[in-house]
Amino acid sequence: MKLVIAIVQKEDSNNLQRAFVQNDFRATKLATSGGFLSQGNTTFLIGCEDEKVDDVLKIIKQESRAREEIATPHMLSTGYEITQPLKITVGGATCFVVPVDEFKRF
Amino acid sequence: MKLVIAIVQKEDSNNLQRAFVQNDFRATKLATSGGFLSQGNTTFLIGCEDEKVDDVLKIIKQESRAREEIATPHMLSTGYEITQPLKITVGGATCFVVPVDEFKRF
Amino acid sequence: MKLVIAIVQKEDSNNLQRAFVQNDFRATKLATSGGFLSQGNTTFLIGCEDEKVDDVLKIIKQESRAREEIATPHMLSTGYEITQPLKITVGGATCFVVPVDEFKRF
């Protein structure tokens, strides 16, 4: 048994949670404030069998890896008009896989 | 030394915290948002000696295991009157016991 | 690779976060409610190489160890005037160092 602790950007957390449910993984979302990514992040705890860790990591990568996006007005609350397409990096995930000595559900 | 990470339903968290204090366990309550249980849940971190893990799990089971309750009006904010007793499942705990290489208090 | 889980008092969390950044450690601050220290606490997750654990612990000790302070008016919201210097204990950190089987950044 392993515990995957995943820190993702807040904007990806709903999609990621949905993907965990669709793939029958039980994930718990912790409330997170601030962090190393400017727009805030969210921490997930996912318990899974050793042989499922790669599947969990694959889902996290799919839903929340760092990628470039063209900024759209809703992303910029500056009041300035966008006259040129603006590339920004969004997403990004940090994952720790930790051993579990014992797992209990009551 | 072990770290017990326990995810319980929000409604049980105050009773559980009181039980940890009464039994001289130091528990930290993390703020948790949403999760796999519809009414929100809370995560506790409890550090303890290896031989105390069973006591910690026993307390968690006692205070927050899944059980059936008869729904009372304060649980239902629908505006409908209850004409029949309604059984609902409340509580439930998920516990990970994780090894600790080093423990420091400053 | 290790994961350091550090629980510090809320009042020290900004200084600690700044110290982590200055020393090139990536730390994630979880929102924490209540806990065993009366004024609320904050949990940090810090991933680091095995040989850097002592540096991480040193920073945590430096920024958030328990120490005595003379209470100043902003600390007391009682409405009473302070007529004598009042020593109070502030700070304090609890740190768990946990093994990491796998670490991924996406």
Ligand code: NI
């Ligand atoms: Ni295992």
Ligand code: NI
């Ligand atoms: Ni031990």
Ligand code: NI
């Ligand atoms: Ni290592």
